[in-house]
Amino acid sequence: MTLLNKIKFYITLCVVLVSTITNGQVNDSFSFKEFIVIVKKYHPIVKQANLIITESEAKLLQARGGFDPNFGVDVLEKKWDNLTYYNRFNATFEIPTWYGISFHGDFNTNMGSYLNPEDVVPDAGLYGLGVSVSLAKDLIINKRLATLKQAKLYKSQAEAENQLMVNEILYQASISYFNWLKAYQEYQLYVDFLKVASIRFEGIKQRFILGDCSAIDTIEAGIAMNNRKLSVEKAKLNLKNMQYLMSNFVWIENIPVEIKDFVYPIQDIAKDVDEVLQISSLNTDLTMHPKLVSLNMKYRSLQVEKKNNINDLLPSINLKYNMLTNASDFANPFLNNYKAGLSINYPFLVRKERAKLKLTQTKIQGIGYEKLAATWTLENKINMARNKIESYVIQINQAVQLNVGYKQLLKAEERKLEIGESSVFMVVSRENQWIQSRLKQIELEYLMYGSKGELFNIFGAIIN
Numbered sequence: 222m223t224l225l226n227k228i229k230f231y232i233t234l235c236v237v238l239v240s241t242i243t244n245g246q247v248n249d250s251f252s253f254k255e256f257i258v259i260v261k262k263y264h265p266i267v268k269q270a271n272l273i274i275t276e277s278e279a280k281l282l283q284a285r286g287g288f289d290p291n292f293g294v295d296v297l298e299k300k301w302d303n304l305t306y307y308n309r310f311n312a313t314f315e316i317p318t319w320y321g322i323s324f325h326g327d328f329n330t331n332m333g334s335y336l337n338p339e340d341v342v343p344d345a346g347l348y349g350l351g352v353s354v355s356l357a358k359d360l361i362i363n364k365r366l367a368t369l370k371q372a373k374l375y376k377s378q379a380e381a382e383n384q385l386m387v388n389e390i391l392y393q394a395s396i397s398y399f400n401w402l403k404a405y406q407e408y409q410l411y412v413d414f415l416k417v418a419s420i421r422f423e424g425i426k427q428r429f430i431l432g433d434c435s436a437i438d439t440i441e442a443g444i445a446m447n448n449r450k451l452s453v454e455k456a457k458l459n460l461k462n463m464q465y466l467m468s469n470f471v472w473i474e475n476i477p478v479e480i481k482d483f484v485y486p487i488q489d490i491a492k493d494v495d496e497v498l499q500i501s502s503l504n505t506d507l508t509m510h511p512k513l514v515s516l517n518m519k520y521r522s523l524q525v526e527k528k529n530n531i532n533d534l535l536p537s538i539n540l541k542y543n544m545l546t547n548a549s550d551f552a553n554p555f556l557n558n559y560k561a562g563l564s565i566n567y568p569f570l571v572r573k574e575r576a577k578l579k580l581t582q583t584k585i586q587g588i589g590y591e592k593l594a595a596t597w598t599l600e601n602k603i604n605m606a607r608n609k610i611e612s613y614v615i616q617i618n619q620a621v622q623l624n625v626g627y628k629q630l631l632k633a634e635e636r637k638l639e640i641g642e643s644s645v646f647m648v649v650s651r652e653n654q655w656i657q658s659r660l661k662q663i664e665l666e667y668l669m670y671g672s673k674g675e676l677f678n679i680f681g682a683i684i685n
Contacts, residue, residue, distance in 0.1 A: 251480070252487045253398055256471070257497050260394040261387070261684060263472040270386035277372075277379035284372035287365035291315045299333070307333030309340065319366050321355030327543075343547040349560065351543030358535040367529040371522045378518035381511035384683050388511070392678035394470040395498070396671060397463070402486040403667040404463040408456040410659055414652065415449040422446045425645060434645075441645040445652075494670055497684060498677040507599055511681040513592060520588045523581055530578035536567035599679060606676040613669035620662040627655040 261267055292314045299306040308331070315325040330346040355363070425442040428434045464480040471478040487493070495501060507513060545558040568574070631651040637643035 277376040281372040284369040306335045321360035349543040356538040381515040384511040395674040401463040404460040411452040418446040418449040438645040445649045533574040609672040
């Protein structure tokens with residue numbers, strides 16, 4: 222990496238991970254929108270997907286090269302014992318066209334003591350200008366034209382496949398962010414309740430010293446605190462692993478970036494998810510789905526191949542005509558001086574050509590069936606994803622109401638404990654119910670975000 226790229230990398234990294242120091246601790250938020258922008262711009266797989274388009278453009282350029290004008294020069298001389306047997310010079314050019322017609326011209330000067338009589342030309346040279354026409358096979362379509370048409374279709378197919386590859390990596394990146402967010406929320410939840418359990422344990426211990434509660438309450442409070450510590454450690458391990466999975470998608474200038482412990486996700490991402498994944502504006506016209514577009518390009522390419530296979534069944538009839546003149550008579554009409562030829566060729570049984578046509582027709586049928594199946598599968602997947610999103614929204618609302626109820630029960634139990642009408646066991650039980658309810662809400666939100674990512678993935682959309 223050059224010095225300039227290194228400077229650019231560190232500047233970009235500082236912009237993405239702008240750290241603020243508060244009370245001696247480094248904190249930095251990393252939003253879902255920022256994350257997806259970085260993945261789309263820098264991830265190696267996204268860059269690799271873009272190479273598909275570059276490859277298709279190169280193939281299209283190669284196919285167009287089949288219609289490039291050709292120019293050639295052929296010089297041949299033989300001398301022996303100070304005698305020039307022959308000295309031949311031949312310059313030719315050819316201009317091919319899309320169809321079975323090509324224009325060509327040539328210039329010949331031949332001299333020597335042992336020339337073939339048909340190679341004898343005027344001293345000033347002989348000019349020729351003519352045309353070649355395929356009267357049957359290769360007249361309407363030929364291998365070069367078929368290759369060009371298929372290359373154009375391949376470019377459109379490559380763009381669709383590029384979209385699918387980029388969409389897949391963005392979907393996987395989104396899921397990794399949702400996993401990271403879920404792990405962070407669970408970790409923070411357990412940390413908060415560990416603080417509560419520690420405060421409660423110290424309070425119960427002091428009350429036991431004062432004789433205001435029994436030893437069993439102290440043991441109960443201690444067990445609850447240790448359980449919270451165990452939960453925090455498990456959640457911390459899971460969070461660390463999710464950070465590593467997130468780091469798989471964070472690259473800047475071909476350098477992987479590790480998500481550090483001081484970086485945390487934005488927790489309220491509902492609006493960002495809908496905006497970034499374009500949930501409300503996903504194209505419902507499945508005919509424009511990149512998967513179906515790719516299949517359609519394959520179908521059209523096979524149709525071109527089929528036409529070329531039918532063309533191969535025709536006899537090869539080629540007519541060539543060259544008008545001839547020399548330098549001294551160049552301005553005069555030269556229809557009376559010419560070279561002409563006709564060639565006819567046809568394989569008697571054309572079994573190879575018929576087999577190729579049959580194979581192509583079979584492939585066309587297969588693509589047709591694949592398109593039907595893919596369309597129906599996509600429709601069902603879209604309906605399933607939307608149903609899940611609608612259901613998770615309802616379940617999250619219900620989970621929020623349950624959280625409120627469990628919190629009220631916990632507060633009531635804590636007040637009863639303060640006046641001696643309850644026990645630490647009951648308070649911890651109520652607290653566990655509230656924790657489980659909160660965890661369920663976090664899980665449901667994660668599932669809803671994942672379903673939105675799935676819907677985005679099914680549509681094969683690309684983030685603008």
